[in-house]
Amino acid sequence: GQSLEQPSEVTAVEGAIVQINCTYQTSGFYGLSWYQQHDGGAPTFLSYNALDGLEETGRFSSFLSRSDSYGYLLLQELQMKDSASYFCAVNQAGTALIFGKGTTLSVSS
Amino acid sequence: DSGVTQTPKHLITATGQRVTLRCSPRSGDLSVYWYQQSLDQGLQFLIQYYNGEERAKGNILERFSAQQFPDLHSELNLSSLELGDSALYFCASSPRLEGRNTGELFFGEGSRLTVL
Numbered sequence: 001g002q003s004l005e006q007p008s009e010v011t012a013v014e015g016a017i018v019q020i021n022c023t024y025q026t027s028g029f030y031g032l033s034w035y036q037q038h039d040g041g042a043p044t045f046l047s048y049n050a051l052d053g054l055e056e057t058g059r060f061s062s063f064l065s066r067s068d069s070y071g072y073l074l075l076q077e078l079q080m081k082d083s084a085s086y087f088c089a090v091n092q093a094g095t096a097l098i099f100g101k102g103t104t105l106s107v108s109s
Numbered sequence: 110d111s112g113v114t115q116t117p118k119h120l121i122t123a124t125g126q127r128v129t130l131r132c133s134p135r136s137g138d139l140s141v142y143w144y145q146q147s148l149d150q151g152l153q154f155l156i157q158y159y160n161g162e163e164r165a166k167g168n169i170l171e172r173f174s175a176q177q178f179p180d181l182h183s184e185l186n187l188s189s190l191e192l193g194d195s196a197l198y199f200c201a202s203s204p205r206l207e208g209r210n211t212g213e214l215f216f217g218e219g220s221r222l223t224v225l
Contacts (some may be wrong), residue, residue, distance in 0.1 A: 016212060033212035042199065042219060043152065048212035087151060091212040095165045096142050101151035 002026035004100035006088055012078050015060075020073045020086050020103045028093030032064050032071045033085045037102070043087065046073070050088045075105070083107045112136065114125045114219035123225055127188040130220045132200030134181055138162070139204065141183040142214060143175055146169055146197040187222070215219050 004024045012018040022032065031050035035043040047055055048062035049071060061074040075082055085104050089097040112135035122128055131212040134141050143155040152168030158177035169175075172190075177183040187194060198221075 003196065031212050039223075040197070040219075042113075042216040043214075044111075044216070045125075045213040050212070089152075089212070095167065096154050096157045097214060098154060098167075099152040 002090060002092065002098050004088055004090060004098065004102050006086075006100045008101070009104045009106070011108065014078055014080060014107060014109050016078050017074065017076050018105065020075075020088075020105070022071050022073075022088035022100060023091050024069050024088070024100075026069075026090050026092050026098070029066070029069075030091040030093065032062070033089045033091060033097060034060075034062050034073045035089060035099070037085045037087065039084075041096060048091070069098075078107050080107050080109065097100075111215040111217065112116050113200060113202050113215050113217035115198075117195075117220055118218065119221045121223045121225065122190060126190050126224075127186065128190065128222065130185045130187070130198050130200075130222075131216060132183045132202075134152060134183070134187070134200070134202030135204075137204060138202035138215070139181065140202060141177055141181070142184070142201040142203075143169075143185050144199040144201065144216075146219075147195070149153050152199065155185070171200060181220075189194055190222075190224045192224050195222055197221050 037043040047062040078097040085102040089099040089100040114133040144152040155169040157165040197219045201216045
């Protein structure tokens with residue numbers, strides 16, 4: 001089977017930096033994806049790491065360590081609109097993306 | 110707009126009933142996925158189809174079934190509905206099989222099912 005662990009909630013203030021961690025246990029691992037979901041809306045793709053290291057896309061960055069089965073999403077210069085749920089998801093052989101339970105990020109002014 | 114269309118957006122029905130949810134993937138996408146999201150829960154993978162054939166199964170109940178038609182649209186059938194089946198049901202599509210793409214799925218806006 002597979003499992004993913006990420007914190008259930010994170011709070012921060014506008015302009016701050018926040019890191020959302022994700023650890024996983026799986027087999028046939030291809031990569032780790034991150035998705036954002038605003039309340040009740042469609043999940044939207046943020047980033048994907050297939051190799052170790054940091055991927056940067058604007059204010060968001062994602063990191064993967066395959067040897068540690070660990071990744072994180074880094075959000076910089078937080079804005080109120082970043083308040084949402086963030087999901088890590090493993091891309092693995094033989095099945096579709098498997099998602100973690102999500103981290104609710106609350107950004108306050 | 111992801112290009113994935115789901116209908117209906119909202120559905121209210123009674124226990125024991127049967128419903129069908131419909132999904133049209135992005136133009137050209139061959140893979141369709143169904144996910145269930147209950148209150149405060151993550152996205153639970155149900156089933157995947159690729160070009161009309163079932164490719165992977167997740168935690169899909171025997172009361173649930175799905176298919177993908179030649180025009181690539183998909184339907185998820187939920188029968189003998191129970192209160193616990195109340196959830197958001199998302200359809201997603203991607204151009205290729207998992208493991209050979211960029212880990213990106215395109216999600217529809219979901220169908221919210223309420224079972225009373």
